Amino acid sequence: MIFKAHKAHMNNLSNMTKTRICVIGAGPCGMSMLYNYANMDAGSDVEIVCYEKQTTWGGLWNLTWRTGTDEYGEPCHAGMYKHLWSNGPKECLEYPYYTFEDHFGKAVPSFPPRPVLLDYLLGRMKKCKKDPTQYIKFSTAVRFVKYNESEDNFTVTSTNLVDDKTVTEKFTHVVVAVGIFNSPNIPTFPGIESFGGRILHAHNFRDAGEFKDQRLLLIGASYSAEDIALQCCKYGAKNVICTWRTKPMGFKWPEGIEERPLVQRFDSNSAYFKDGTSAEVDAVILCTGYLYTFPFMDENLRLKCTLSVYPEGLYKGSLWLGGGNNKLFYAGIQDQYYTFTMFDVQTLWICNYILGKYEKLEMTEMLKDSNAMVERRKGLKDCHDDIDFQSDFVAELCSLTDYDKRCVDARSLFHKWEHDKDENIKTYRDKCFASIFTSTMSPSHSSDWWNAFDDSIKTFVGK
Amino acid sequence: MIFKAHKAHMNNLSNMTKTRICVIGAGPCGMSMLYNYANMDAGSDVEIVCYEKQTTWGGLWNLTWRTGTDEYGEPCHAGMYKHLWSNGPKECLEYPYYTFEDHFGKAVPSFPPRPVLLDYLLGRMKKCKKDPTQYIKFSTAVRFVKYNESEDNFTVTSTNLVDDKTVTEKFTHVVVAVGIFNSPNIPTFPGIESFGGRILHAHNFRDAGEFKDQRLLLIGASYSAEDIALQCCKYGAKNVICTWRTKPMGFKWPEGIEERPLVQRFDSNSAYFKDGTSAEVDAVILCTGYLYTFPFMDENLRLKCTLSVYPEGLYKGSLWLGGGNNKLFYAGIQDQYYTFTMFDVQTLWICNYILGKYEKLEMTEMLKDSNAMVERRKGLKDCHDDIDFQSDFVAELCSLTDYDKRCVDARSLFHKWEHDKDENIKTYRDKCFASIFTSTMSPSHSSDWWNAFDDSIKTFVGK
Structure with a gap:
């Protein structure tokens, strides 16, 4: 010192x-x-x-x-x-x-x-x-x-x-x-002005429930895309496509989530990807940092x-x-x-x-x-x-x-946490860690994360 | 001078x-x-x-x-x-x-x-x-x-x-x-944080098509509310409730649009109005100036x-x-x-x-x-x-x-325009006026506004 x-x-x-x-x-x-x-x-x-x-x-x-x-x-x-x-x-x-x-x-x-x-x-x-x-x-x-x-x-x-x-x-x-x-980074994509659905940056994402039954395109391959894809899937989105520029997140996604190389252009509600595929989507969420x-x-x-x-x-x-x-x-x-x-x-x-x-x-x-x-x-x-x-x-x-x-x-x-995510992106939040300072092992939550819809302090802490 | x-x-x-x-x-x-x-x-x-x-x-x-x-x-x-x-x-x-x-x-x-x-x-x-x-x-x-x-x-x-x-x-x-x-004015309302759908200010409204088949609540009684209500109705919203603080707009609305006194509170997707009524809505658009x-x-x-x-x-x-x-x-x-x-x-x-x-x-x-x-x-x-x-x-x-x-x-x-609106809010845009400077009477549009879905210069100007 x-x-x-x-x-x-x-x-x-x-x-x-x-x-x-x-x-x-x-x-x-x-x-x-x-x-x-x-x-x-x-x-x-x-x-x-x-x-x-x-x-x-x-x-x-x-x-x-x-x-x-x-x-x-x-x-x-x-x-x-x-x-x-x-x-x-x-x-x-x-x-x-x-x-x-x-x-x-x-x-x-x-x-x-x-x-x-x-x-x-x-x-x-x-x-x-x-x-x-x-x-x-x-x-x-x-x-x-x-x-x-x-x-x-x-x-x-x-x-x-x-x-x-x-x-x-x-x-x-x-x-x-x-x-x-x-301060959200909001890049543009060819034809995006012709897109017929909602476009928002992850910064303005407030509630996965707003996207129930929708087909979503998430642009980005970092924490926002990872978590919003899971959230929306958990809360009833029809399906989620994540599109990456540099490399895919590569997790073992639950059904309903997939990854594709970068979106190249939009034409009305169609998104066209670098691998030549296309998809109809209802909303675009820019997880672009x-x-x-x-x-x-x-x-x-x-x-x-x-x-x-x-x-x-x-x-x-x-x-x-x-x-x-x-x-x-x-x-x-x-x-x-x-x-x-x-x-x-x-x-x-x-x-x-x-x-x-x-x-x-x-x-x-x-x-x-x-x-x-x-x-x-x-x-x-x-x-x-x-x-x-x-x-x-x-x-x-x-x-x-x-x-x-x-x-x-x-x-x-x-x-360990990174390995847990690689092992199973849907369940990594169900793992328990011990406190560095008290050595106490944390208890399990009353339900696994995928099935937990109550975010209250009371439920989390338990009686 | x-x-x-x-x-x-x-x-x-x-x-x-x-x-x-x-x-x-x-x-x-x-x-x-x-x-x-x-x-x-x-x-x-x-x-x-x-x-x-x-x-x-x-x-x-x-x-x-x-x-x-x-x-x-x-x-x-x-x-x-x-x-x-x-x-x-x-x-x-x-x-x-x-x-x-x-x-x-x-x-x-x-x-x-x-x-x-x-x-x-x-x-x-x-x-x-x-x-x-x-x-x-x-x-x-x-x-x-x-x-x-x-x-x-x-x-x-x-x-x-x-x-x-x-x-x-x-x-x-x-x-x-x-x-x-x-710079949008975004006031708050009791319980709005519990609302389960999308909430946006008119400033962030981009496309009425995003609200197709939805039940909408518009807060406000000025130009934004008037036009967004009509737009959304025209583009297929299920229904629109406009809610007013001081006085209703009072137009003869087309079917699907109604006005109610000010929303008092939200509880999840329910909105409660000053007249004791309530309604389930999917999205709230703040037309609050x-x-x-x-x-x-x-x-x-x-x-x-x-x-x-x-x-x-x-x-x-x-x-x-x-x-x-x-x-x-x-x-x-x-x-x-x-x-x-x-x-x-x-x-x-x-x-x-x-x-x-x-x-x-x-x-x-x-x-x-x-x-x-x-x-x-x-x-x-x-x-x-x-x-x-x-x-x-x-x-x-x-x-x-x-x-x-x-x-x-x-x-x-x-x-005259104000009278036209009072007469029929759905058709006032179909009226023709003469230029003050050339005295030329404007032609009618190729279709009435309610049925016009092409906003291009070419179509508007005609051949």
Whole structure:
């Protein structure tokens, strides 16, 4: 652990008497940032303000019935849908100091539906030493972040959406924690404008029940396509065709789901595929991922690369080396296997860094460190390589902080989970995992996932 | 006509050597602004730059298959749908100096489908003395407009969405012409989160065919509800219930459409109405209007009132009296009967004003003028009053410019059109009107609107 207070660094916070940290986003990652700050007694010279567009915290775990834009005309942030269950075991994201057993008073199954995970997230925040809500400005959208060279600080322009008031505030540090699933990527396809049925991006998918008895075409071969195909099949779609660009998902699909190479064009309700086949479909769901975009950041502060487990230009996966004098951070902005625990340790590292607990390095050293990680990333071949890479990344952050190293034991759980999915995509959510921290084996759910239509906390937790 | 060049006004453009006009939006109103500018030989000391978010001009008349957000993650601007035909006679919006006969080389029916109107709009722009595309930056979103007190000018921050570059430019004048149909108003209703079917705002309605055989609930009692109810019925919806808050539309609906007092709550697929009745519905379409919002304008430049035929704080319905030293204009931002011609004469007045062709008035005089109009507006009782009010407003602008006064003859056409709708909502689009400018009576369409399923220009114009 490197905990040497670096005076030169502290003195750099020159023009403002206080260290003022701006956090953008109060989803799981922003919540970790606030949790760490609230628990660390940073002193009265360090302030934190978190801006959150939504009316409450929890980020993408909040479900809204609205699509497109919200009640204030802002693009809907969360693309959550009804009936979503975690697609990974909860043991892989369990907080070391607040386990699911701590939260529910008993062991619960490994794959929770959305309301259970949200409840757990919110429950953990109640364990803060100080009330973290005091730091948050809800229903407030950040419009623009600018670095002031002469003052070595940031001007953050934000709008309170309720009273439509726009204000600017100055901060010494900015932490961008807006997540990676908020701005849908909506590519076009020849003839799609002639398609006679409904077309939507997965971000606007709300309820599989809307597609009962329909013939669906899902464009994409990642998590959204995988889960929405299963959901729709489970909730009575007539059939689902998933179409892939690079490679098929390749799971042993239940009856009613198939994969075909990329759709080439549409002609009214007919879709034509690369293998020469065609199909009549009623609706098209674009599971084409998200834009990796930060439009509210000034040009020179904006992370511009593609999503990966280690984006270019970030020291320790967090500190932006492209501008802002080492006072701008992107947190939870990498492609993720680890989530809650990675956000925890990453934001703990950020807190420590801001408070000057690390020896300050030259830019060349930080770039060298970052570039070495990016080089290693480029050699990753499959999801198992990705899991090992991210496990090492989390382990390194644990070694630089006092975060519980056991969280990296999730590594073997992730590998097993991938094998479970390959074995049977319909039943992998019925598997049980043991908590890393309590060693308790999770119980089975009262019904297998395919036949579970009740997403309530009560049913999931049991009596 | 008041055409006295006012030196004091001209000299006020002090800190910048040129008059630089920023136009936000290249829909029908922004297009009028550019058309007027291009045709008026303003001199080399007057520049104009128009920022348009979409990839081309035509504003709300462009049809996209996307919903929610566009290819750049920006909220979709236009809420246009397939099969939309003008809901008012084209004779009410015909340009004096470029008639439909000029455009198509022959007389055409009075109620054109969308592609015909867009074609006409684009055709008129080709008649500019100078190529107006030179003034436009497409795919460029204005992020922030700020007035600089000390320099008496504006800083406009915009982002080119294609290359993701953000720049700032200074202007002496700003004309906001973003339209009034871009940011959907999406209120909530008790229990709506439990609704089991599709919920969408009219802004995201794309094709009535998506709702074939379905039972629909439309919330709202204005133009969107009126037209979407008819569309869906025409394209095979099982039935449509429109629900109203203030008063029913009250038309003699075709079979399959009915009106009920406001929905009070939802419970799964059941909707419960204020009159104690209930109904099972498959989809809910919120025809609840638009937010009247200009989030990219700085606080002190932002029009904040409700939509009406004469919004508060605008001199001659255009010049913003709330800030920006009489150099900020809101064009085409009033509730509209008149459209293309009103945009033409309004932006002509704005051009004249900017070029100093009017005697400059004291703020108190302008406020008095504006307030008198607002007071008159408050007394308006129905659509016929509104039509007369807006006719007088357009007539006044004609008298202040050299715009063709005959355009106000649309007044009697509007009154007749309202009566036609009251008489038969299903057939009002089959009526024929005579051009104000050519006196040619429009021919009938080859089939009545209810049985017309071909929206092409070719079929509409005929051989």
